[in-house]
Amino acid sequence: MGIASLDHVNLRTTRLDEMIEWYCNMLGMRVGPRPPFPFPGAWLYVGEHAYVHLVGVETAAAGSETELKLEHFAFSANGLDSFEAHLKTNDVRYHRADLTAVDIVQLNVWDPDGNHIHIDFPADE
Template structure:
């Protein structure tokens, strides 16, 4: 067996609608088909792949924030760095841009409404 790529990330949230909007508006993912699970949620797609699975929970938006997350970040590979950075600026999103010359990579780091750290990687040698 050999792992080739990440299939999806599953995130639990008390802000389901806010999170859906953020992943659609900021990352450009689209809501799509999801099995009829007995709990609320959404699957967010890039093309035909549901990369982000959201699970809706009851509680205040800050529930769980007192617990240190074990997942530091997850990442996507993408094209269109300039357009993405402009979208972030227009929306007033907090982000950090890192240039990793040794890897021919620019990583733009963003945080969703629940504070999950995501970086979007753009190749610089294409």
């Protein structure tokens, strides 16, 4: 067996609607098909793939309200200039890291629950 790629990230949240809106509006994802689980949630898609699975929970023990075990997750992307402009237009806090040693530009963002996400762009864009 050989691992080829990350399939999805599953995030528990007390802010399900806010998280759906953020991932759709900030990262351009869309809500798509999800099995009929007996708990609230959403699967967020890019193209035909559900990369982020959200699970709605009622207790405050989700996301940044507890000590996180996952430091970050990342996406590869293109369109650096337009994405950075989108973040600025929407007044989204982010940190840019130009990683010349590996030829990428990393834009670090945090969702409403405080989960750290970085979006990696080719440095030559």
